[in-house]
Amino acid sequence: MLAVLKIKNLALVDDLTWDLGSGLIGVTGQTGAGKSMIVGALKLILGERANHDLIRTGESSCTVEAIFELSDNLDHVNALLEENGLERCEDNSLVVKRIFGSGNKQFVNCSPCTLAALKSIGALLVDLHGPHEHQSLLSRDRQLAMLDAYAGAGKEREAYRSAYKIWQDAVTEWEEFQNTRQISDREIDLLRFQVDEIGAAGLVVDEVAELEQRYRQSQNSSRLLDNTSQAVDLLSAAVASLGNAHRCIRELERIDPAISEKIAGFESARVEIEEVEGNLREYSEDLEIDPSELASIERRIDEIETLKRKYGQTIEEVLAYEEKARARLDSIDGRESELQRLNESVGEARMKVDKAAVALSRIRDKAAPKLAKEIAGHLDDLGFHQSVFEIEFETLDEPGSRGAEAVDFLFGPNPGEPLKPLRVIASSGEMSRVMLAVKSALADQDRIPLMVFDEIDANVGGEIAGAVGKKMAFLGDRHQVIAITHMPQVAALAHRHFLVTKEVEKDSTNSRLERVEDDARANELARMLGGVGPETLALAKKMLG
Template sequence: RKHFRQLQSLLAEQAALNTAETAREQELDLLRHQISEIKSANLVAGEEEEIENRYKLASNSKRLIELASAIANKLSEADRSVLSQLAETQRLLRELEKIDSSIAQFSSAHAASVVELSEIARALSAYAEKLDLDPEQLAALEQRVSLFETLKRKYGSSIAEVIAFAERAAERAQKIEGRDIELERLAREIENVRAQMNRAGEALRKLRAKAAPKLSENIRHHLRDLGFRQSEFEAKLSSLDEPSRNGFDSMELLFSPNPGEPLKPLRAIASSGEISRLMLAIKSALAAQDAIPLLVFDEIDTNVGGEIAHAVGAKMRTLGQDHQVICITHLPQVAATASSHFVVTKDVTRGRTFSNLREVTGKTREEEIARMLGGKSESALKLAATLLKAWV
């Protein structure tokens, strides 16, 4: 399967390269345009955030200058500015300190505050001068941000994705431009994988050819136990015209229930009851290899009784060791082999019919087996107990 999947992938890639020449040229033109558009933008990873921050400052520079200048003016330049008023309070504090030296700490703190506010005023004045509006710089930043948005609308939600798109487009363009070289490489790889697949397929075919007769005989053995004493069964292998994920062969199950009748496909001749017993025979033969966890058998007891019924129950009991087996049966011999026994009944309540499912155990199960045997007489109950005891 691995080789088959690999071959299919390579063939699909080869087919894509072999598309119409016009379509290839159109795709190549588009890729070249996309690559050129992105490349001409000279994008740098991480640039977008920096440019947007600079644009935000530049586009708001007028307001920033107004605010910074207003604060600096209030602090130091306006009539009755904060610093001029603090100078007056500083003078008063010094006079107070001459009278009461304990005021010195307040005077020092006041002086430090004046120094800090003076520094703030100078810093804001310098900040306002630095933000002097440059129309050309603002236009350049605005153009850059607009370019980012245009590229993101076309190629990705971020500049990083746009750059990644360009890289992928370049790889695709290179593949198209190097189509002949790529086709040669693919042809060699296809030939190599096909050879590996053929070797694996032939090996599998030999194993199947060896196993099919053994499987057929094993299933025939189980069929005889289940009442098909003179039946024939064959697992017939046929070569496929084309390999599949399962190999070079198909298998047809052929069955003949009666002597003198030719083998025919199972789907064409078996009744529902026969199908159930056939499936039981097949599942019994494949019990060790079958990975299906749940098996359901319906009408498996059609036209079956006595010894064969015991055989049916025994085989399902064996299957139940490795699988979950559900069987719908009317035969007490089959029901007695189950590890769990459920009874389905129908009840009419207020004019409506309801189906009920209940588990029976112990004495109740003995009574149910007896009922299936034909009644709840003492002999039927004893036989039911005997049937159950054989499997407990």
């Protein structure tokens, strides 16, 4: 329940702390006193966007804070808090705070949160109804949720939701694969050509450097051959001369051994020169390149450069492109078997959805007549003595996220008139009472702790107003209920009665909220009955019992 509501600088309220209590809470006051500030504050707590015009004149910011004490739906709220990265409730207490002015801030359990998160949390805390705010009752999805709550179908509904999600995931995967499967034969041919072209080239990562070196050699082969031949001829003559010199040196050493030191490097120099001559001869033989081989090198280089222009700047990139294209082809070639697997997956998931839907539909079919009968009983209490209320099922062509059927709450307020869906009923007075009847029928299943009825009795009076008050009191025995009302029949049945008044002090207008009891409460009821006087005061005291 809502334990405390704090409001500061909202409209005519300067500073208010409201300790509510449990049961049916009646809020009354003259028109324009400021009763709407309660609804305005609660809407801010529920995540409605802040209107800066609501800030009290002369102030720069407004603050609204609510403290909820939770029990039945505590686990659900905590799960939602964790999902949004917020602190869990401590000692069953949830604290929501809104501040707006120069900036907008909202906090849940002292942690900042988004408006979207606040709205989702608020939906678990407060069910607010005004004279023209019955959208939740008109929604077919909401009607289906009400039927499921009444039927106690939470387990079956969750089983269906899980099966439906698996089926939808399988369908999505199948559709995505189908989209990729629409690849054209032309694209397949292109991929195969690319793979064949790169593969046929037989690329080797390091061959480019070797080819370029051989190509440079072949381009300058004539100059290289001339210079090499001259060098070889000269070295050959030198080697012959060195041979003659070697015989002379041997003879010198035989005659004068002391000369050995002076000619120590001759032998090694002669050997090195002979090696250089031999290396140049081999080099010369390698330089004798066949013209056809030169053309072959040129073609190979052109082939590699063409592949690089198409598929990458280096041989490594070209080979990587080939691998990617080959993998793409492999996946396309195996698409028929993959499609078969996905079809089977979708089929199996659909069978499970249908099975879960049958179980959910069965429990709904069983509960619908009972709920309709109970709502009709509450409608009779609210003055619709000859009305008819039914719940109609519509089988869907395909299973939806909430089951295999949709529902419509049908209502016929007058004999002889056809039943119509609630969403086409124009009278707000009728809708208010229908909503109250539905809420009464679901009172034991509804887990939302606080219900707020903002002048839903505006279009009723007399005996019907008394019946509306009794229904609210009935709901107040099971929930915390705030009834903002102009009807004394409703206010008299409240477990707690609060009066909103407007005071003017030094050119400043303030709205005040205070609890009225005993004589003060009787005086307020008398005012609501038409003005304080002996007769109205006596009637008010009689209404209070």
